[in-house]
Amino acid sequence: MSDIILRMEGITKQFGSNVANNSVNFDVYKGEVHTLLGENGAGKSTLMKVLYGIHQPDEGKIYVDGAEVTINSPREAVNYGIGMVHQHFMLASNLTALENIVLGMPTSRPPFLELNEAKVELGKIAAEYDLHVDLTIPVWQLPVGAQQRVEILKVLFRKANILILDEPTAVLTPPEVEQLYKVIDQLKAQGKSVIFISHKLNEVKKVSDRITVLRHGQVTGTISSKEANPNNLAKMMVGRAISLARKQPAVTDASSDKVLEIKDVTCLGDKGVTALNNISLEVRRGEILGVAGVDGNGQRELAECIAGIRPVTEGSISINGQTVTGVVKDPRIMGYIPEDRRRTGLVLDFSIAENLVLKTISEPQYKKFGYFINWGTVYKHARQAIKEFDIRTSGPEAPARHLSGGNQQRVVLSRELEKKPAFILASQATRGLDVGAIENVQDLLREQRNQGAAILYISTELTEVMSISDRIIVMSKGEIMGEVTPDPSNLPQIGEMMMGLRTSEQEGRANNEQLES
Amino acid sequence: MNSWSLKGALQKAKDIIVGPIIAIALALLLAGILIYFSGYEPLAAYGALFKGSVGNINSLAVTGVRMTPLLLGGLAVAMSFSCGVSNIGIEGQLYLGAVGATIVGLMPLPVPQWLHLLLVLAAGFVFGALWATVPGYLYAYKGVNEVVLTLMLNYVAIYLVSYLTNTVYGPLGEKGASYSQSPELVSTARLPILLKGSSLHVGLLVGIVLAIALYIFMNHTSSGFRLRMVGFNPHAAEYAGIPMERTRMQIMLLSGGLAGIAGASEVAGLFHRLYANFSPGYGFDAIAVSLLAGNNPLAVILSSAFYGALRAGATRMQQVIGIEVSIVFIIQAFTILFVTAGTVLSHRPSVIKKLFRFSKKSPAEGRG
Ligand SMILES: Nc1ncnc2c1ncn2[C@@H]1O[C@H](COP(=O)(O)OP(=O)(O)O)[C@@H](O)[C@H]1O
Ligand SMILES: [Mg+2]
Numbered sequence: 001m002s003d004i005i006l007r008m009e010g011i012t013k014q015f016g017s018n019v020a021n022n023s024v025n026f027d028v029y030k031g032e033v034h035t036l037l038g039e040n041g042a043g044k045s046t047l048m049k050v051l052y053g054i055h056q057p058d059e060g061k062i063y064v065d066g067a068e069v070t071i072n073s074p075r076e077a078v079n080y081g082i083g084m085v086h087q088h089f090m091l092a093s094n095l096t097a098l099e100n101i102v103l104g105m106p107t108s109r110p111p112f113l114e115l116n117e118a119k120v121e122l123g124k125i126a127a128e129y130d131l132h133v134d135l136t137i138p139v140w141q142l143p144v145g146a147q148q149r150v151e152i153l154k155v156l157f158r159k160a161n162i163l164i165l166d167e168p169t170a171v172l173t174p175p176e177v178e179q180l181y182k183v184i185d186q187l188k189a190q191g192k193s194v195i196f197i198s199h200k201l202n203e204v205k206k207v208s209d210r211i212t213v214l215r216h217g218q219v220t221g222t223i224s225s226k227e228a229n230p231n232n233l234a235k236m237m238v239g240r241a242i243s244l245a246r247k248q249p250a251v252t253d254a255s256s257d258k259v260l261e262i263k264d265v266t267c268l269g270d271k272g273v274t275a276l277n278n279i280s281l282e283v284r285r286g287e288i289l290g291v292a293g294v295d296g297n298g299q300r301e302l303a304e305c306i307a308g309i310r311p312v313t314e315g316s317i318s319i320n321g322q323t324v325t326g327v328v329k330d331p332r333i334m335g336y337i338p339e340d341r342r343r344t345g346l347v348l349d350f351s352i353a354e355n356l357v358l359k360t361i362s363e364p365q366y367k368k369f370g371y372f373i374n375w376g377t378v379y380k381h382a383r384q385a386i387k388e389f390d391i392r393t394s395g396p397e398a399p400a401r402h403l404s405g406g407n408q409q410r411v412v413l414s415r416e417l418e419k420k421p422a423f424i425l426a427s428q429a430t431r432g433l434d435v436g437a438i439e440n441v442q443d444l445l446r447e448q449r450n451q452g453a454a455i456l457y458i459s460t461e462l463t464e465v466m467s468i469s470d471r472i473i474v475m476s477k478g479e480i481m482g483e484v485t486p487d488p489s490n491l492p493q494i495g496e497m498m499m500g501l502r503t504s505e506q507e508g509r510a511n512n513e514q515l516e517s
Numbered sequence: 518m519n520s521w522s523l524k525g526a527l528q529k530a531k532d533i534i535v536g537p538i539i540a541i542a543l544a545l546l547l548a549g550i551l552i553y554f555s556g557y558e559p560l561a562a563y564g565a566l567f568k569g570s571v572g573n574i575n576s577l578a579v580t581g582v583r584m585t586p587l588l589l590g591g592l593a594v595a596m597s598f599s600c601g602v603s604n605i606g607i608e609g610q611l612y613l614g615a616v617g618a619t620i621v622g623l624m625p626l627p628v629p630q631w632l633h634l635l636l637v638l639a640a641g642f643v644f645g646a647l648w649a650t651v652p653g654y655l656y657a658y659k660g661v662n663e664v665v666l667t668l669m670l671n672y673v674a675i676y677l678v679s680y681l682t683n684t685v686y687g688p689l690g691e692k693g694a695s696y697s698q699s700p701e702l703v704s705t706a707r708l709p710i711l712l713k714g715s716s717l718h719v720g721l722l723v724g725i726v727l728a729i730a731l732y733i734f735m736n737h738t739s740s741g742f743r744l745r746m747v748g749f750n751p752h753a754a755e756y757a758g759i760p761m762e763r764t765r766m767q768i769m770l771l772s773g774g775l776a777g778i779a780g781a782s783e784v785a786g787l788f789h790r791l792y793a794n795f796s797p798g799y800g801f802d803a804i805a806v807s808l809l810a811g812n813n814p815l816a817v818i819l820s821s822a823f824y825g826a827l828r829a830g831a832t833r834m835q836q837v838i839g840i841e842v843s844i845v846f847i848i849q850a851f852t853i854l855f856v857t858a859g860t861v862l863s864h865r866p867s868v869i870k871k872l873f874r875f876s877k878k879s880p881a882e883g884r885g
Binding site for chain 2: 307308309326327328329336338343344345346347348349350354358359361362366367371372373375
């Protein structure tokens with residue numbers, strides 16, 4: 001494990017005036033897992049795209065097995081034994097896994113693919129690396145974790161020795177992450193090198209041999225996994241110490257006004273089956289109610305019902321005593337931070353300035369001559385928001401599409417919190433964000449809470465729910481399993497509720513289920 | 518104006534115009550090769566095309582006449598496409614608009630000419646919008662695919678006009694005429710001529726004014742802002758509380774209405790009566806016009822002028838050089854091909870960069 005099989009030297013890559021990589025040095029040993037850690041926008045993907053021949057470096061050299069190479073295209077990268085699994089998968093969704101893997105490979109009888117030979121070969125690879133997946137069904141029917149295994153198989157099938165995994169855990173559930181780690185161990189055992197990209201500092205120590213941290217396109221250091229701990233990694237990553245520990249407690253008590261009241265709500269999911277079953281909850285002024293649970297247990301539907309997008313079949317939802325019948329348009333009453341900011345929170349082709357006034361464009365301060373938009377005040381408003389929320393951008397006229405995830409979320413937050421809403425619905429508000437940005441989002445929400453807002457904080461990240469909530473409810477299969485305080489000693493109980501056991505009946509139910517099964 | 522907006526506007530203008538110009542140049546180049554291999558002199562052909570379209574004041578007038586329905590129809594397309602609604606029914610709505618204009622234009626109203634003309638154009642708008650009502654409703658409220666709906670109704674509209682103008686039993690038909698047509702409009706219902714001795718009529722000005730108005734509406738009013746939001750991201754629009762069904766219906770009606778004005782302008786400005794099959798497919802060419810313009814109303818003025826000029830010049834090209842008029846449609850098809858290819862490529866900058874690198878390396882001169 002001493003031979004360097006890959007070395008990148010002094011890599012600089014600029015996009016316009018934006019320096020994505022600045023004299024980056026990076027090397028990989030044979031049989032090593034080398035993690036590239038950094039916040040969103042730090043330049044991790046860019047460095048790897050340079051290596052994979054998608055981008056050409058402005059400066060710098062790449063050595064594979066000691067020889068200097070220029071990599072002009074992914075095809076050439078593959079010839080050098082480099083394979084990449086992208087952050088956003090690049091599979092053709094209605095082809096089968098097998099077809100996806102074989103697509104683009106040379107074949108002896110064009111235009112047909114050599115599917116049968118490939119299947120045998122892939123069977124061997126799958127067994128060797130524990131990468132089991134049904135190759136014969138269309139890719140869209142596979143769970144995300146399996147799609148990722150298809151991507152990895154595809155890379156191995158092309159005989160890669162260096163595997164680049166760009167943020168592979170971002171889309172996975174905890175058990176799928178465990179499975180991925182096993183695969184990575186297996187790859188390592190077989191002498192392959194893995195470049196593992198991540199922005200989550202908690203996960204990288206376990207899986208890596210060495211860790212290189214990038215910040216603003218520059219390497220802030222390379223350390224061995226033994227020396228690494230969340231504190232020194234966080235410092236290298238964001239330049240300062242951070243903590244997601246609990247901060248100020250709530251200022252609320254049982255006598256505070258109820259802001260959100262949900263009574264016996266039932267609704268249907270996308271496929272027409274019951275997604276929420278008789279849910280009741282309330283959130284008071286000045287408190288954060290956390291909703292924990294494994295993804296897909298009705299959280300999205302709950303958020304959509306409150307947001308007025310999904311019809312409620314039974315029961316009622318009210319905010320400030322007003323029954324919700326459609327989208328709550330008044331930004332003073334409700335702020336909504338949706339789980340998919342790119343799809344529902346922003347208009348990506350609109351400028352930042354336009355995105356900031358999506359809901360308030362009709363207000364008098366943005367009008368002139370009665371009917372026309374006063375772009376002057378719209379832009380002025382945007383410049384203020386950019387300053388106040390520290391949105392990193394070239395200016396208010398930049399399209400939201402060009403922002404990094406954290407900055408996109410800041411735009412959404414800035415818009416939704418601007419009017420100090422009485423109720424805030426945060427639905428997976430930190431999904432896909434790095435630690436620094438998560439901390440930022442949580443601080444902003446706490447600040448609103450301290451000023452009296454009622455907040456419903458839905459997240460599948462249990463640590464986040466624990467760190468921000470004043471009370472926690474746990475959802476499973478569209479029902480509320482119970483309520484607990486965010487005390488670490490309650491974690492086992494929360495875990496059981498996430499698996500579908502109710503607080504009151506946990507013991508009895510557990511026994512029954514054992515008997516039944 | 519602030520400096521940001523001026524700079525932004527210039528940048529925007531550049532972004533909108535550069536692509537189409539390259540596309541047009543490539544199309545002319547390719548068509549030139551075709552002309553060459555058909556045994557004609559490309560430069561002479563284009564010379565004739567140029568003379569026949571912008572060579573003198575009369576040919577300019579012809580260009581203006583040809584461009585008018587393309588401009589108005591192009592606005593109808595831009596209206597719907599930029600809001601994410603695919604109204605392919607411009608042709609039918611244009612025919613219906615012509616019917617509305619004819620009905621009002623045949624009435625000897627005791628009103629001043631400007632008012633009568635306004636009523637004629639308004640009738641065009643209303644009839645065009647009415648023709649879009651049924652597909653609009655089914656699309657907006659019932660989720661039926663709008664492309665199929667609007668497309669099919671085009672043919673219904675064309676046959677409807679043939680029936681209406683039938684010289685024997687058509688309610689609007691001129692009895693005893695040799696071609697399916699209505700009687701002539703009353704004199705107060707005819708759009709004034711802009712240039713003496715030509716057919717260039719006020720419809721062109723109407724188109725230009727509407728283009729500017731539509732641009733301002735879309736970019737400088739909150740209603741337009743919401744429509745663009747629906748066009749760019751309907752999900753975000755829904756989350757922002759925009760009533761999607763009603764908005765989509767409005768978009769369809771506005772688009773149909775603009776198409777109706779295109780028909781009204783042809784009837785009241787050029788023919789002064791309703792003919793069966795009077796449109797040689799303006800409603801379809803309008804789609805090309807709007808695509809070339811990137812669905813920007815102001816750019817639609819330029820792109821309709823370009824296509825109008827092609828049509829105007831084609832006649833002279835045929836007379837002088839002997840090339841079939843259809844070469845013009847080939848040029849039109851090529852430009853759309855290249856514009857579309859350009860749009861696709863601009864979403865994949867790496868491809869463009871590769872082409873660029875290739876052309877820098879190769880000793881051959883770069884194009885365009
Ligand atoms: N194709 C591109 N064009 C312009 N800017 C880009 C492009 N790709 C990345 N960037 C910019 O480069 C920086 C680094 O991005 P990236 O490498 O994707 O970061 P990471 O993967 O660490 O989150 C960001 O500021 C991003 O906006
Ligand atoms: Mg990345």
